[in-house]
Amino acid sequence: MNQTPILPVACAGLTVRYGRTTALEGLTLAVAPGQVFALLGRNGAGKSSLVRCLLGYQKPAEGSASLFGQDSWEHRARLMGRVGVVPEEPDTPPALTATQAAAFCRDLYPTWDQAGVTARLERFGVPAAVPAGSLSRGQKTQLALALALGPNPDLLILDDPTLGLDPVARRAFYQELLGDLADRGTTIFLTTHDLAGIEGIADRIGILREGRLIVDEAAETLKARHRLIRCGALTAAEAERALAPLAPVQVRTRAWGVEAVVAAFDEEAFQRLRLEAPEAEAEALSLEDLFMLAVATPLEVCP
Amino acid sequence: MNALTVAAHELNGKRNLVLGTLALGVVLLAAPWLPWLADMAAPDRRLLLALTPSLGVALALALLTGITMTGSDLQERRAGFYFARPLSGAAIFGGKLLGGMAMALAAAFLVLLPTLLMHWRPTWAQVPAALTLLPITALLVLATMALGNAASISLRCRSPWLLLELAALTLAGLLVWGALRRMLAMGSFLTIKWLVAGILLGVPAVYLAAGFWQVSRGRTDLRANHRALATATATLLLTLGLLAQAGSLWAVRVRPSDLRKPGLAGAQGAWALITGTPRWRGDFPTSLLWNPGKGTSLNLGCLPDPLEALFAANGQRLVYWTPNLGKDNAMVLQSVDLGRGAPTIRDTGIRLRPGFHPTALSQDGRRLAVLELQGPEAGLRVYDVDAGLALVSVPMAPCTTARLVFLDPGRVRIYSKATTLLADEGDIQEVALATRRLTTTGRLPAGTGLYHMERHAGLDRLLARLATGNGGHRLILADAATGAERATLATVAPGHTAKAAFLPDGGVALVTVQQMRAQLHLLDGQGRQEWAMALDTPPSRIMVLEASGPDRLLLGFRHLAGDAPHALEVDRTTRTAKFLGVFGFFPRLPSLEGPFQGTLFTRLTRTQSGPMLSRDMPGFYRLPMDF
Numbered sequence: 001m002n003q004t005p006i007l008p009v010a011c012a013g014l015t016v017r018y019g020r021t022t023a024l025e026g027l028t029l030a031v032a033p034g035q036v037f038a039l040l041g042r043n044g045a046g047k048s049s050l051v052r053c054l055l056g057y058q059k060p061a062e063g064s065a066s067l068f069g070q071d072s073w074e075h076r077a078r079l080m081g082r083v084g085v086v087p088e089e090p091d092t093p094p095a096l097t098a099t100q101a102a103a104f105c106r107d108l109y110p111t112w113d114q115a116g117v118t119a120r121l122e123r124f125g126v127p128a129a130v131p132a133g134s135l136s137r138g139q140k141t142q143l144a145l146a147l148a149l150g151p152n153p154d155l156l157i158l159d160d161p162t163l164g165l166d167p168v169a170r171r172a173f174y175q176e177l178l179g180d181l182a183d184r185g186t187t188i189f190l191t192t193h194d195l196a197g198i199e200g201i202a203d204r205i206g207i208l209r210e211g212r213l214i215v216d217e218a219a220e221t222l223k224a225r226h227r228l229i230r231c232g233a234l235t236a237a238e239a240e241r242a243l244a245p246l247a248p249v250q251v252r253t254r255a256w257g258v259e260a261v262v263a264a265f266d267e268e269a270f271q272r273l274r275l276e277a278p279e280a281e282a283e284a285l286s287l288e289d290l291f292m293l294a295v296a297t298p299l300e301v302c303p
Numbered sequence: 304m305n306a307l308t309v310a311a312h313e314l315n316g317k318r319n320l321v322l323g324t325l326a327l328g329v330v331l332l333a334a335p336w337l338p339w340l341a342d343m344a345a346p347d348r349r350l351l352l353a354l355t356p357s358l359g360v361a362l363a364l365a366l367l368t369g370i371t372m373t374g375s376d377l378q379e380r381r382a383g384f385y386f387a388r389p390l391s392g393a394a395i396f397g398g399k400l401l402g403g404m405a406m407a408l409a410a411a412f413l414v415l416l417p418t419l420l421m422h423w424r425p426t427w428a429q430v431p432a433a434l435t436l437l438p439i440t441a442l443l444v445l446a447t448m449a450l451g452n453a454a455s456i457s458l459r460c461r462s463p464w465l466l467l468e469l470a471a472l473t474l475a476g477l478l479v480w481g482a483l484r485r486m487l488a489m490g491s492f493l494t495i496k497w498l499v500a501g502i503l504l505g506v507p508a509v510y511l512a513a514g515f516w517q518v519s520r521g522r523t524d525l526r527a528n529h530r531a532l533a534t535a536t537a538t539l540l541l542t543l544g545l546l547a548q549a550g551s552l553w554a555v556r557v558r559p560s561d562l563r564k565p566g567l568a569g570a571q572g573a574w575a576l577i578t579g580t581p582r583w584r585g586d587f588p589t590s591l592l593w594n595p596g597k598g599t600s601l602n603l604g605c606l607p608d609p610l611e612a613l614f615a616a617n618g619q620r621l622v623y624w625t626p627n628l629g630k631d632n633a634m635v636l637q638s639v640d641l642g643r644g645a646p647t648i649r650d651t652g653i654r655l656r657p658g659f660h661p662t663a664l665s666q667d668g669r670r671l672a673v674l675e676l677q678g679p680e681a682g683l684r685v686y687d688v689d690a691g692l693a694l695v696s697v698p699m700a701p702c703t704t705a706r707l708v709f710l711d712p713g714r715v716r717i718y719s720k721a722t723t724l725l726a727d728e729g730d731i732q733e734v735a736l737a738t739r740r741l742t743t744t745g746r747l748p749a750g751t752g753l754y755h756m757e758r759h760a761g762l763d764r765l766l767a768r769l770a771t772g773n774g775g776h777r778l779i780l781a782d783a784a785t786g787a788e789r790a791t792l793a794t795v796a797p798g799h800t801a802k803a804a805f806l807p808d809g810g811v812a813l814v815t816v817q818q819m820r821a822q823l824h825l826l827d828g829q830g831r832q833e834w835a836m837a838l839d840t841p842p843s844r845i846m847v848l849e850a851s852g853p854d855r856l857l858l859g860f861r862h863l864a865g866d867a868p869h870a871l872e873v874d875r876t877t878r879t880a881k882f883l884g885v886f887g888f889f890p891r892l893p894s895l896e897g898p899f900q901g902t903l904f905t906r907l908t909r910t911q912s913g914p915m916l917s918r919d920m921p922g923f924y925r926l927p928m929d930f
């Protein structure tokens with residue numbers, strides 16, 4: 001019998017409004033078990049609203065947000081037993097030391113791994129006896145990550161966790177994340193502006209623009225179907241005609257020729273282009289390029 | 304369990320603050336050495352000295368915790384630390400509340416501890432009293448925390464929901480004030496205590512419940528918290544206000560069947576004035592106008608003295624005085640027209656300064672005579688009850704006590720005594736209202752007690768009791784206008800008892816108890832004996848002796864002090880007596896008209912024929928007079 005797996009994260013028609021402003025509109029999304037889903041978007045795109053709905057902090061105006069098949073708003077307290085959260089702004093009470101914060105959390109989770117938390121804090125170099133209010137921004141985030149991983153969660157929700165971290169701290173953060181979760185199969189839902197940081201980490205990419213999910217695709221597929229094609233020694237008119245079979249979504253004229261971005265790269269069509277323009281080159285786009293492209297022009301609107 | 308984790312976390316975070324209060328307790332030991340506190344050295348005074356700052360510290364910490372328990376986390380966007388854990392909103396708020404309360408109580412105890420250790424040597428009797436301080440302080444702390452939390456959220460957010468809170472608070476206040484006024488008007492002071500206690504407990508409970516709702520629904524967003532808090536507070540406060548209104552309506556809407564141990568203050572026409580304490584309403588005394596024929600009633604509230612209420616002889620009106628509480632404390636005359644339609648209470652506008660004023664109501668109920676006994680305004684004043692105006696004012700010499708009676712709507716008779724001495728004679732005067740002329744018509748015999756007199760209106764005769772000076776007394780029949788003695792009915796030696804009452808035709812019933820022999824005498828209008836009968840057992844006290852019909856009289860008495868009263872009805876024509884039963888309280892016979900005429904309403908505990916429970920009056924027994 002074919003059994004549908006319970007999705008760690010799912011949204012259906014999720015709409016969030018603040019007065020007359022619509023932050024999220026009809027968002028539908030599903031994250032499979034073990035997936036690392038990176039949600040990208042400009043400031044104000046609705047990422048935090050989505051995270052707030054997923055964590056059950058906010059009741060959606062319409063639609064639903066669910067974790068492990070249960071409504072996040074209704075069953076928040078129960079669901080949080082399986083979820084680790086690293087917030088955008090570290091929220092450990094400033095008077096608590098790392099040890100005290102861990103002691104508080106330890107009593108709340110039956111699966112708490114104190115040894116793991118202690119080891120992680122040592123690796124991060126977070127002092128155990130210093131109140132959280134006196135820690136650096138990076139240390140606070142690392143403390144939050146250590147506390148989030150403490151109960152060995154099935155789902156980790158990270159809301160722009162590397163915001164304000166220096167490159168070293170950012171790298172350490174992702175290394176810890178990767179190293180710790182490599183064999184565990186934990187699902188990760190991540191919002192970030194740190195596109196370079198998640199390159200190679202995220203399995204699936206979602207891009208929000210003005211409250212709508214305009215991209216929701218496996219990172220590999222997304223990258224594979226997008227190409228930057230450079231055609232030197234062609235005039236704009238020639239390039240437009242030659243590139244037409246590849247249906248470019250963006251064409252820019254440069255001093256050296258023309259460059260175009262195609263959203264559905266077709267190797268055969270490209271080879272035919274090369275017959276006409278032998279110097280044409282196709283290269284993969286970085287996540288940052290894809291993001292810039294998405295927020296500038298809609299690549300593809302999700303159904 | 305999770306709430307306890309949060310509570311322990313809260314307490315642990317502020318343990319240094321709590322321990323710091325111990326230092327204050329130690330400092331207090333030295334307080335009596337301060338010059339202005341030198342008289343506080345006695346152990347009991349030291350305790351008092353320590354209790355005040357102890358309570359102060361508890362409340363200050365409660366306020367501090369209340370203000371910060373959710374507000375600061377929300378404002379600094381740190382509430383997610385708790386909400387990202389497997390903690391329900393109730394566990395978060397409850398835990399913080401519990402932790403804050405434990406902290407405040409622990410701090411209060413630590414402030415008190417040094418003084419307790421050094422100076423308190425409690426007796427066993429003191430321990431329960433001391434322990435009652437704990438729940439009282441805990442309640443105060445909880446209330447302070449809940450109110451502090453609500454104020455903190457409202458002031459930090461300052462969203463338009465604050466207007467809803469303020470509007471609800473105002474409306475609820477008005478509802479409660481209305482309820483209090485209604486109960487004050489009815490004089491149900493004990494119920495007011497309940498209401499005030501309910502409000503004192505209810506308001507903090509509202510804010511506590513609203514706090515739980517706020518955290519459960521608002522979660523990590525300050526504005527959403529304020530919205531949830533404001534809607535819950537408004538809903539609950541209005542509910543509390545409506546409950547107060549409903550409670551006060553219930554408390555003052557008393558029916559005769561609600562009265563415990565009802566008594567009869569008077570009856571005329573179709574209406575009886577009954578008094579008693581309604582069940583489950585704080586035992587406040589109330590008076591009801593009751594029409595047994597129709598089963599309707601009107602609550603007059605708590606009258607200062609229901610026996611001073613006056614029925615018009617034609618049964619068309621009742622007037623009574625109520626205090627104008629909180630204003631000039633004057634006595635205000637209320638009038639209830641009983642003639643037609645549903646009776647309603649009307650403020651006549653007639654006011655008197657507080658104090659004792661003999662009064663009389665004319666037979667038609669339209670005029671009220673009031674005597675001012677002393678002072679520059681001493682004299683008789685007659686009012687038009689319908690218009691609320693003084694009609695006539697006749698100055699008189701001051702007197703100490705008096706009784707008034709309308710002879711007809713234009714004449715008032717005054718029986719008065721200038722001194723308080725019982726042995727002195729009194730005056731009998733009449734005022735003709737048309738001419739405002741005061742005429743002395745006679746003298747009351749020396750020894751006459753004004754409140755031991757009974758007048759027969761038809762014959763204008765008096766039954767009076769005259770003290771003989773040696774502890775005994777005489778019962779006489781006298782002319783009501785002149786006071787001239789017509790006959791001596793009985794001479795009663797000290798320690799013996801006698802009671803006389805007019806019968807409708809002017810005859811007199813007389814009971815004498817002397818030398819353990821009790822006799823009932825029936826006399827004619829001249830005081831001549833018609834017949835007499837011996838009573839089986841001599842009563843120790845005669846409580847009621849009055850006509851229960853043209854040829855019947857009711858005798859209520861106790862055999863022994865402390866006994867339940869017995870009732871006996873005597874048929875004058877057959878010269879037989881019938882034992883009615885043993886009563887739970889003093890029976891009085893209403894001179895009612897209509898289907899219940901001749902019916903004795905009382906709570907019988909035992910009768911010969913067995914009591915009959917009236918259907919429309921649960922709790923009352925109706926004893927039919929079958930002759």
